[in-house]
Amino acid sequence: MTIPSDALTALTEVVGPGGLRSGEAIPARNRKDASKAEEGLPALLVLPRNTEEVAAVLAICSRFSLPVVVQGGMTGLAGGAAPLAGEVALSLERMSGVEEIDPVTRTMTVLAGTPLMVVQEKAAEAGFLYGVDLGARGSCTIGGNVATNAGGVQVLRYGMTRRNVLGLEAVMADGRVVSHLKKVVKNNAGYDWTQLFIGSEGTLGVVTRVLLALQPAVTGVQTALCAAGSVDKALATLNRLEARLGGNLLAFEAMWPEYMKAATGQGGLPSPFATQPELTLVIEAAMGTAAASEDAFAEALAELAEEGLLDDALIAQSSRDRQRFWAYREANYEFYRDLPPGIxxxxxxPLGAMETAVTLLRQRVEARSRAAFPIVFGHLADSNLHLSVHDAAMELSGFADIVYELVREMQGSISAEHGVGILKRPYLGMSRSDAELALMTTLKRTLDPANILNRGRILPA
Structure with a gap:
């Protein structure tokens, strides 16, 4: 699509010549997100500096029926921010910054383009904690987190992004600005439209400003690397720890044998246990500063080991040990590059179906190709698995159908925390009923009747 000259002139008047890029002047980072979606050159890259400019840009795009793809940190894995031919890429990268931290209401007001790590650091400087934490914290943005309802490693205690957002400012497809940034926890005055925008992946409007809830800073963090003989034993461990530690658990991460083989092979990490268990767990809790807190964590794990729920437990004695334990959970960022091609x-x-699901996955992958193998890990307490299937024969067709059909059988979700985007759209019906899809379509048509926002993401174009 060629941008009409009148539209180009109008956009230039809004953001200035420095706020527009076209052709080869568009940086590589704006042509592709972190997914396997193909690289695309947008018809135009627009870089607004504030909400008013976003509103004016969308009003122009609406008037000229220009399709828009919204971009943040470009860390998405579902192709939601990857531009399609003819789209105007609307990047919020210049809209970054923490505008206010209110210690009385324990809230933070931030612009949508602010990196998650900046939010975490500013919260810590003020003596607080922001509850969402992701591996991509250095590059993902708060707007992107809101758009995808990002989760991460502390969902067990703090919930997903949805639970940590008190209010939003957003721009509708036609340029209208809607704002609800009131610092109150309870507000039943009509529809909570802000929650509708969270997880909508930019299809209903563009989030420009976010009011975040902050938490008290945690103290006495205790970390353990544990071995469990089965998923059932790991889940029993989870239930016992939640009951005994009084809600102090921060993380409960699981890695299956194939993952640990890659972490200790291609990843170069030492094997933590004499024999490889079915599940390797990273367990973390905020135990406070009481003298007995360290002992309480160790005693709880020792009791679980005596009962046979844990085969082994290594407890971090220093920050270096903690980093070493978490290195196993974050090894996937390194070892994937040395594995055969994967999807x-x-x-x-559902937790009750987790052990069956992994067993069936292994069987069906092997039946499809003896050269293929799965890598499974994830946020076990949150029922969220990150998995990949690799094939030394470099034949990956058919594995998506295997995985998503298994998810359908187990009555799970095709997307836990990364969104649907372009790549998972064909499989959405495996997680949502026809009635739900019809409702989504109605909402999309009502809020974006011209279908210019993130067209073809989540729903068909």
Missing amino acids: HFDVSI
Whole structure:
């Protein structure tokens, strides 16, 4: 699509010549997100500096029926921010910054383009904690987190992004600005439209400003690397720890044998246990500063080991030990590059079906190709598995159908925390009923009747 000259002139008047890029002047980072979606050159890259400019840009795009793809940190894995031919890429990268931290209401007001790590650091400087934490914290943005309802490693205690957002400012497809940034926890005055925008992946409007809830800073963090003989034993461990530690658990991460083989092979990490268990767990809790807190964590794990729920437990004695334990959980950022080609998934499986699902996955992958193998890990307490299937024969067709059909059988979700985007759209019906899809379509048509926002993401174009 060629941008009409009148539209180009109008956009230039809004953001200035420095706020527009076209052709080869568009940086590589704006042509592709972190997914396997193909690289695309947008018809135009627009870089607004504030909400008013976003509103004016969308009003122009609406008037000229120009399709828009919204971009943040470009860390998405579902192709939601990857531009399609003819789209105007609307990047919020210049809209970055923490505008206010209110210690009385424990809230933070931030612009949508602010990196998650900046939010975490500013919260810590003020003596607080922001509850969402992701591996991509250095590059993902708050607007992107809101758009995808991002989760991460502390969902067990703090919930997903949805639970940490008190209010939003957003721009509708036609340029209208809607804002609800009131610092109150309870507000039943009509529809909570802000929650509708969270997880909508930019299809209903563009989030420009976010009011975040902050938490008290945690103290006495205790970390353990544990071995469990089965998923059932790991889940029993989870239930016992939640009951005994009084809600102090921060993380409960799980890695299956194939993952640990890659972490200790291609990843170069030492094997933590004498024999490889079915599940390697990273368990973390905020135990406070009481003298007995360290002992309480160790005693709880020792009791679980005596009962046979844990085969082994290593407890971090220093910050270096903690980093060493977490290195196993974050090894996937390194070892994937040395594995055979793979296809990646982010799914939810009901906890009661988790062990069956992983067993069936292994069987069906092997039946499809003896050269193929799955890598499974994830946020076990949240029913969220990150898995990939790799094939040394470099034949990956058919594995997506295997994985998503298994998810459907287990009554899970094809997307746990990365969104639907372009790549998972064909499989959405495996997680949502026809009635739900019809409702989504109605909402999209009502809020974006011209269908200019993130067209073809989540729903068909």
